[in-house]
Amino acid sequence: MNANIIRPTPEPTLRRLPAYHRVLQRLLDRGRTVVSCTHIAEDLGLDSTQVRKDLAATGIIGKPKVGYAVPALIDSIETYLGWKNVTDAFVIGAGHLGGALLGYDGFKAYGLNILSAFDNDPAKIGTTIYGKDVLPMDKLPDLVERMHVGIGILTVRAASAHEVADIMVMAGIKAIWNFTQVKLQVAPSIIVENMDLSASLAVLSRKLAERNEVSVSPVIPL
Amino acid sequence: MNANIIRPTPEPTLRRLPAYHRVLQRLLDRGRTVVSCTHIAEDLGLDSTQVRKDLAATGIIGKPKVGYAVPALIDSIETYLGWKNVTDAFVIGAGHLGGALLGYDGFKAYGLNILSAFDNDPAKIGTTIYGKDVLPMDKLPDLVERMHVGIGILTVRAASAHEVADIMVMAGIKAIWNFTQVKLQVAPSIIVENMDLSASLAVLSRKLAERNEVSVSPVIPL
């Protein structure tokens, strides 16, 4: 009955695709035309069945005994992730982090094009950061509509994060890349992806703490 | 036989602890002295059993019918994550992102203290970013040893990431917070935590692409 339910691709798969893409790009640079899952898996320290399933999610079909055509596979991943058509984005919050993202030119490869930044600080409004304008927040709704911008990159302080997110949603933003540590409660139709420094740092800190606990263990005093 | 094997805390648990910490901090500010799992779970949209297990991992013991003492719980999380003692770190790579991290003052709350940055670019060496020195890479080994710095935050370009990581490890760095998209192959004793923008962006991009695929579906031309 539920045989033809389409499951969305599991998030862990989506998260691994960029790593495959990088390996493939390097192989292409070296002139390789085909590659097997085993090869990719070994390169990244993963299980080859996992790689095969991940790649299958993008719609690519391989040849038994041969493997996958490298250019076709790169194309398949890029198409699947929507990296082939450029998507415009605004940075909301022109602080240190927001500024860094404005200056990062690696987003192009992922089809992400940051147009400009928005902020409420009069000292920042009217300036440019890495050649991109810092505009006042009240211009956001108008510009989101006129330029059909779907992605907002949220880099304000935690204290104003939710208030600003609400403004973004009302302005018509469809997806929020959330660099704050605030859990955003928004309508289910809005896509929220969290880039949580504190979560990552917690893993690092704990592993370091564990390591030190072990090394500091039973020392017999003289 | 294997009844007393100590399992390390699952990573998903570690990643959620900072969110609990934030909720608790807010409750403390409002003067709340006790809190139940249900309350925290509702606030964050999680399952209450999950919250209870996560908190138990930090060693806290609650009172049936009452809940947990807020200050004790905050303390338990901070101790568990090693946030109570300050850990020094170096930023390796003084580009846009490295600079942003040097300027971010939120790390203090997580016990992370960034001392200075290292870079190979003569134009950057000798300058300061947000009051912190940019030093030449060849001074890294000496300073890691003298100042007992355990954490290196890697923010160089992908092309030199692995080479620089190897230098960090040789210099005596114990944990690498890796902001590059390169999968680092280092000794198992070295802790590596990846902060992968491309993985996060892949999830966002795909969800947005899926959404558009649906909305653009069968349109009958006139």
Next chain:
DNA sequence: TAGATTGTTAATCGATTAACAATC
């Protein structure tokens, strides 16, 4: 052809969620 590799189904593993006894 024989062997390597894909695609797919089954088994395992680990994390989440449900159930429930213990307890303040």
Next chain:
DNA sequence: TAGATTGTTAATCGATTAACAATC
């Protein structure tokens, strides 16, 4: 006391890994 909440064991769910037939 009764009810709410903890702590813990059992059931469920989803992702990873293993097994294996199909195939170039």
